[in-house]
Amino acid sequence: MHKLNIRAARPDDINRIMELEDGGFHQRIQEDQSVMLKRMQHFPAGFLVLVNDRDLATGYLCSELWDSDGSLQESAFALGHDIKDTHRSNGSQLYISSMTVAREYRGSGLGKKFFQQSVHMLRTELTHLRGSILLLSAEWTGAHKIYQDSGYTEIARIKDFFAAIATHDADAIIMQTQFSEQR
Numbered sequence: 001m002h003k004l005n006i007r008a009a010r011p012d013d014i015n016r017i018m019e020l021e022d023g024g025f026h027q028r029i030q031e032d033q034s035v036m037l038k039r040m041q042h043f044p045a046g047f048l049v050l051v052n053d054r055d056l057a058t059g060y061l062c063s064e065l066w067d068s069d070g071s072l073q074e075s076a077f078a079l080g081h082d083i084k085d086t087h088r089s090n091g092s093q094l095y096i097s098s099m100t101v102a103r104e105y106r107g108s109g110l111g112k113k114f115f116q117q118s119v120h121m122l123r124t125e126l127t128h129l130r131g132s133i134l135l136l137s138a139e140w141t142g143a144h145k146i147y148q149d150s151g152y153t154e155i156a157r158i159k160d161f162f163a164a165i166a167t168h169d170a171d172a173i174i175m176q177t178q179f180s181e182q183r
Contacts, residue, residue, distance in 0.1 A: 004110075004117050009040050009047040009060060016057040017049070024100030026165040031098065035080050039064070039097070042083045045125060046094075050101065050114045059101035059111065061118045065091030068130060072174065074158055077135050094122055096134040112146045119150070123179060131178040137162045138169040151177040 009017065014037060021030050039062050040047045050059035064087040066076070076086045076095075086095070096119075101111045123129050134152065136143050139162070152175035161172030 004114055005051050005053075006048050006114065006118055006121060007051060008044055009049045009057070011037065011040065013049055013057050013060075014040070017060050020057065020060055020100050020102060021098075023103050025098075028164040029079055029162070031080060035082075036062070039083045043087055046122065048118050048121070050110075050118075058105060059114050060099065061096065061115065062098040063094055063096050063122065065089065065126070065129075066093040066095045066133065068092040072133075072156065074161075077158070077161070077172070077174075090128065092128055092130040094119070094126070094129050094132040096132060106142070111142075112149060115146055116150055129179060131176060133174065133176045135161075135172050135174050137166070138171040138173050139166060144173065144175075147175050153177070 014033060017036055018033050021036070043064055046063035046065070048061045048063075049057040050061075052058050064083050066086060067088050068091070075081065099111075099115060099118075101114060105111065119132060132152070133155075134147060135158075136147070138144075138157070154173050155176045156174040158172040158174065160166075160170045163170040
């Protein structure tokens with residue numbers, strides 16, 4: 001697999017990240033710039049950008065670390081949640097809170113490569129990780145395939161979580177994977 005140019009996001013990337021957010025998500029579920037900046041500042045290693053040869057962000061992946069006690073509170077998935085309330089520096093579950101690539105790259109396989117290489121980078125850097133969790137709309141079939149192909153399986157649903165944007169299925173799907181000891 002071709003190595004992508006992925007690096008930690010910087011505060012000067014925020015305007016481009018917000019453009020990607022606008023292009024990647026319905027207006028009713030977009031994060032505010034202040035939320036994104038807090039996430040970048042609180043867990044800089046977990047906020048990655050995919051950049052082109054001009055160092056312009058063409059995708060981003062935002063994450064945090066959660067405890068692995070098995071209890072999933074719906075409020076932890078809430079739009080605009082404060083990372084300080086959910087992130088645990090010694091958490092063993094990588095929660096992917098948001099990920100997107102620029103529209104012009106969708107359908108090319110770049111999103112899947114970016115996702116997989118980002119998770120690999122985080123696992124390599126954060127050796128205490130034991131698994132990963134994410135949430136997506138039941139209607140996002142392309143994203144669902146990326147995550148399935150990356151070893152994630154559905155573990156739960158939150159009924160009507162995406163009611164503000166759904167056209168036929170408002171449920172949120174919670175997916176999870178467990179990491180093997182090999183990196």
